[in-house]
Amino acid sequence: MLVFREPLPNIERPQMPADVVIVGGGPAGMACALRLSQLMDQHNAKNPDAQLSRENIYVLEKAREIGQHCLSGALLDPRSMRELLPGFEKEAPLDSEVTKEAVYFLTEKGKFKFPITPPPLRDHGNYVISLNRFVKWLGAKVEETGITIFTGFAGSELLLDGDRVAGVRTDDKGVDKQNQPKSNFEPGYDLQAKVVILAEGTRGSLTQQLIARFGLDHDCNPQTYGQGIKELWEVPAGRIASGEVVYTLGWPLTTNEYGGAWIYGGKNHVVSLGFVVGLDYPDPRLDPQRVLQEFKKHPLVARLLDGGKMIRYGAKSLPYGGWWSIPPVAGNGWMILGDSAGFLNSQRLKGIHLAIKSGMLAAETVFEALKKDDFSAASLSDFQRRVESSWIKDELWKVRNFHQGFEHGFWRGMINAGLQQFTGGRGLRNRYPSTAGYQHLKKLAALPADGGDAANLIGPVRGDGKLTFDKLTDLYHSGTKHEEDQPAHLVIHDTDVCNTRCIKEFGSPCQNFCPANVYEMVDDATQPNGKRISLNPSNCVHCKTCDIADPYQIITWVPPEGGGGPNYDGM
């Protein structure tokens, strides 16, 4: 019997007052905390009699350690970091400056190199980094300022007071598989906050609650997502230079799927490589982990990795709906930053610098609000104005229709992209619509039995154990660990749909799109189709793909007990 996690009812919870609660210790959350601290320092120096205190400013981070759940390629555009910490390059853990770029279009065995790197993919001046290490460093700076970062604590529920967000409830700890308190049960705290800043990253769970509660998305395009799936490799010396950046398009994807790969040379012969697969592909049998393994078989990649060792694996979704998918980012007692809002440049495939900038702008708004002690919608909407008059808007406006241009396939997308390039992002009209990715999924009945063109993207990988790996082996290298005795945090609202409808219509795509083997259809003679949905929740890498991609939209991802999740050391 599957029992799903929900906050225990009728429990007395400790109350803790707070000025600011930042949910999420990623680049956006940390930049916000750091900037706020800087502004407070400046203020306190000038106003010794009216000091602002950091005592009640908190960052909630669900991972056991700062940075542990941060995963990206990654390439950092230093623009916002230079504003936040001028001269940061001297002390930040940067792998190397980008020295060389190439873009390839791949066929099964061949490759065509773009003679000129398309401008959006030009990375000179950017840095290859490990986001995990970068955030660890940033987090240490935040802690030095005296702001408390609570690691191992998740924001599990928003506390609402009418139309005001009044705070955050943290996760209940010590709850067993049946959702009953264990002997070491600790109830989640109710943090009564003046403002809750949601910096949860992609598809934030509290962000989703907020959007649903206040209908924040009724004027926006539906957010669309990709799944980034990554492996970190140690390769023999000389294979790739530190700072060398490669992008690929084409194989193994067909024109029906959106996506491409990256390969970044880091330092000490460590290579970051991965694939981004748009979660709007038509065949529900597609398995992104398999796409990555197929990609590695291409001679370009196989040669690079030959004799090397895979040291880490991970996956995360990314929002690339662009400007038109971003909901209002501030309201009565709340703000939304970074990937949670959707500040990602899908054309350049970069969002870290935007997340950081959004955090800084939010801090400026919060600082003013703290001085006036006014956290109403009117006061906090200052953040919305700041974003719209900043370079975040400039940058995202130019690419506001980029991903939507691909709604009807690769070639249409390229044409649209070209048009948009010359029209400041407008293309054929100011706002291209989009549809949510899961609505692109076709039913099995409408697809060739063997997958047709996409045949090699379908089916689990066995792997040779050297270049390619089966999902479980890959998953082991994500360092994922959770308290085992807890309720399932992948809340399926109606398992009958899984067992009776989805299995027939779509063939249970959760087994395929989950990069962590959380979902399995196991034999069950009592079910009409002989199988029932079974979960391995402790495998979860917190990528949120299931919440995004399930065709019936009946899965809600909620944070498991804090401290659990992947360990993206070095990612």
Added chain:
Amino acid sequence: MKILVCMKQVPQKDAPLKLNESSTWIREDVSYEVNEPDAFALEEALRQKEKHSGEVVVITAGPARAQQVLREALAKGADRAIHLEDNAFVGLDASNTARAFAAAIQDEKFDLIFTGLQSDDYGYAQTGVVLAELLGWPHATIIMQIEKTDGGIRVKRELEAGYFQFVDMPLPALLTIQSGINKLRYATLIGIKQAKNKPLRKVTLAEVQSAMGANMQKIERLYIPQKTKNTEFLEGPSAEVAKKLVEKLRNEVRVL
């Protein structure tokens, strides 16, 4: 009851380990966590404090990163922490570690000292017992339960093969605590906040050096155990295979 808990920071249980250049230790670029048996020792100390009031002090010897273990302990309810901070503490043998601890606590008057029964990295199970001898205290190992008595304490000791034994001991005493004897408590938000203001005394290597000597043992070489695994396939009808297996169990594996 004034209780000292000796704690150690060790590489995370499933961290991928790499050998250093000289193959005498591991590369330190791994994730660390508290030695699991020590977490149970701390939990037991906190429970004793809850029952009999008193103070729980935690101590560790290690580099700056080891402070994390102390912070977590303070967040869970320990009152004070002592950090013997120096990279050199990592390479000490059990005897020297115990000597360093003894020197650091010479001005304190503890009733009880707990350690975990062994560390997940070295697995020697010695530091606690050595410390007891240096202090001249009675000790008992692999303890499951502790009760206060008029004359001191009564402890339940775990023995092999499902046997147990109660032992009466005077105080002060040192106990090495068995893992898994109770459920570990979670640190709370308030606990974490309060931990920031709890006393954390740093002790340098120089301050305890005179109590120590040269290491009495040396790791000459650390290596990945070579599995000279020649998998022997046993074939034949089931009854025969069963006999072959038993023959292996008796003569090669020596369990029969």
Added chain:
Amino acid sequence: MADAILVIVEQREGKLNRVSWEALTAGQALAAETGWILEAAVAGSGVTTLAHEVAGKKVAKVYALESAKLEPYTPDAFAAVLKQFIGSKQPRLVLMPHTYQVRDFVPKLATAMERTAISDCIGYKKDGDKLLFTRQMFQGKLAADVSFACDVPWFVTFQNGAFRADKVEAGAAAAPVETVNLKIDEGVVRNKPQEVFKEAKQAVDLTQAEIIVSVGRGIKEQKNIELAKQLAEALGGELAASRPICDSGWLPMDRQIGSSGQTVAPKLYLALGISGAIQHIVGMKGARTIIAINKDSEAPIFEIADYAVVGNLFDIVPPLIEEVKKARAGG
């Protein structure tokens, strides 16, 4: 005194335990390797008969270390007696089996003599004229060769099963036995142990089990676990499982082996119907001997198995249980 190795054997309730013979085998091997003479000792109250039993093996001399205060066992008494004896004899090497009892007093004894113990060793090597002792570290993930950097006597304890009890050589003639009466002063023994008793274990500690019989998905149904349980009982071992079995609730979570369960390094790991996914392997690959039974000849578990049976576990386990029972009964 000539260079000597002293093996201290262990007795419980008037009986020598098997690991004592293993320690003696170790002593004989080291004596042959170094050329040092081998002597043995047993400590307790009324242990002369046991000393004679040891004297039947190939050993130069056996000592019965007598004191009424040695019964029942306390670390204070044992450390006091052995310190006196070893102090007077000055052997180069003192060997003991790594039992719960030895763990309890050897660090105290070594420290009292300003020496150190290399404990839980699985073997030894000679590197030139240096003696190295091998032990597992990081829960079996790595091995270390450790040397002594201090004066003799050197204290070494050996892990259960590191040497073979049945390989201990008999002596050509009975060795001389000397009873040594030792005095323990008043007030030295501070602990007051009560009677030893047996109790059903609340939780299972698989890390202490020498023999583990483990089941995976190949066991198919919950009721079939009974078969594995019988095998475990016949072998005197513990029952364990891979994650899916525990997830389904067929066995409690404290029997789970793997990256999200226990990591074990027993003498024997018998994997029944376990495929060998890496998550499970990392929890048991430190086992000294691995036997795997699986229908799938390509199951990854076979890559790390010492003995492999490709076949149906339901055909093989029942006769195996019978054969084991026969062997145990003295067949």
